[in-house]
Amino acid sequence: MPDTQTIHVFAGPSLSGSAVLELDGVCAHPPIAHGDLYRLKLNEGDSVLIVDGIYQHTAPVRHKEILALHAAGVPIYGTASLGALRATEHQGHGMTGVGTVFGWYRDGRLISDADVALTHGDADVGYRAFTQALVSIISVTDRLVSAGRLDQADADAVVDLARSLHFSTRTNGALQAAAAKQGLADQMRLALSELHSDRLGDIKRLDAEAAIHDLLAGTVTPPATVDVPLTTWRKEWSLQHTPATSDPAGPTLRQVLAFAQLFLPDFPDRHTAHVLANLTPEYPEVGDPAWQEALPPEELVRRGILSADELATLDQDALATRVLVRTFRRRSGRLVYDEFPPDLAELADQSARLLGLTSQAIQLNPNFHPGDIPSAELDKTFGELWGTAELVTHVLDRGFRSPEEFREQARPYFIAARAFVGMRSTPSKVA
Structure with a gap:
């Protein structure tokens, strides 16, 4: 294998303390979790070996994100533990399984995910296994x-x-x-x-070490190429987990988009322009009364798409535009944004600085977590920041598909938003 090619190995307890992770051509990563494959920085010729994964306290690596990496031309292999499971599930669909444990799942001797499960420590103890x-x-x-x-x-x-x-x-x-x-x-x-390494040994460790040696020797057949559809889930996960810069620890593309949605004063106008530029023929034209035929205006108010004040004061063209903007979805009807707007790339550094305020708050108060912020407090703070009492319709104008999505994306930025609101409300002192 050429020196420029690297095997990215996601492993934990199966290879805790193993010297194979120090071999030339091996790049070790923690046990894999949902989103990790999007964060990889890969060079041509690199491959991925999944050994261990996280599955209880965070979402496990998904099948579609493995397929997304396969679609990008990266060979993916699985062995020993979660890797053996995923390789069995992907037989003939973009992944190659290696080792005894994989063979047992493939042949039906093992059928339960729990057969490879165990509890283990974190990186500070080398992912040491606590159970068998x-x-x-x-x-x-x-x-x-x-x-x-x-x-x-x-x-x-x-x-x-x-x-x-x-x-x-x-x-x-x-x-x-x-x-x-x-x-x-x-x-x-x-x-x-x-089970000790100096005796018969643990099959998970034996499988994983053998897989790495075989991959380095180039003796494992890579997965056959298969067609992979570009689904909305792949698009959404790519936005959620792909770093916006060369720094894997920096903000993701979705976080930069959220920064723009939350803090740019003109984002509602930008979003309206985005919608009107991407309408497809099945959408009625602005001014066409067809938009009223699907749902009566009163029902649109009840569903939070229009406010009662808008219904009473705006003309038909303005109402139709707002309905189109607030109900716009990309195919297949779930996402508002399925790609990162290139003109927002310059906002990555500003996004990182505001997210840094939340990191500082967590360091100062370990009991603080953005997930614990009450929804009412989020709504109040951003309503004050935006100067609106109609939060439900305003979040739609900013390209969020629902108040729930707004709150999910707003939580990491809450500290920054509260600081901005505080600066506005603090009277300036004249010397």
Whole structure:
């Protein structure tokens, strides 16, 4: 493999402390989570190996984002743990599976996601595993039976006992205690002792290390190319997770767009121009009374698309324009913006500075989190910033598809918005 090509390996407990992550040509990343593939900075010829992933406290890596990377021409491989699961699910659809665990899922010996699940620490402890995965117990007892060191009946009993414990409680201590009650203490002790790297070893670690060596040697067949449709989910996730600059820790494209929506005074005008420039033939022309036929004006008020004051004071053309702007969606009818407006790229640095205020607030008060900000406080602060009492319709004028989307995007910017409102309300002092 040429020196310029890199294997990006997403791994945690399966390769905790493993020297293979230090090999030339390997770039190690934490266990994969939803959005991580969009943040990768890849060069031509690079590939991705998924070993471990996060799935409880954040969304796991999605199938469509794997397909998006495949569509970009990046070979993707999976092994050992979550990688083996995803590779099984993507057979013939943009991903290659490697190793024993993958083979067991492919052939039906394993069917449950929980068979590879375990709990582990964070980066500060090297993602060390706290519990044992069921697949590790299955593999080590298989090998002990093959070596004549464990009776098949005892091996089955050890596996059944391990399966009876939830993966989050399957510690060595819990396994030994449960085994002692069933007269399997010696058999369980043997199985657990052989999971150490200097003995038979853990199959997840063995699979992952072998996969890296084989990929470095170029002996793994890359996935066959498949056509991947460009769905609205792919577009939305790309906006949400792609960095707006070369700094992966900087704001994403969606955060820069949100900054513009929230803080540019002229964004409603920009958004109106965007909508009118992208109307498709199925939309009625401005001034065409057809827009009233779908929903009576009173229903538009009830749904928060028009305000009662607008209905009473605006002419038909103005009302039709506002309805078109506030109900505009790109195909397939879910997103208002499915691509990042290029003219907003220059706002990335300003976006980063305002997001930095929230980071500083969290450092000063670890108990603060933007997710805890009450919706009413968000609405009040941004209503004051925008000088409007009609928040529901105004967020639509700013290109949000709903008040809920506005609040989701506004939370990281709340500290900045409150500071701006405070500066406006503080009287200036004359010396």
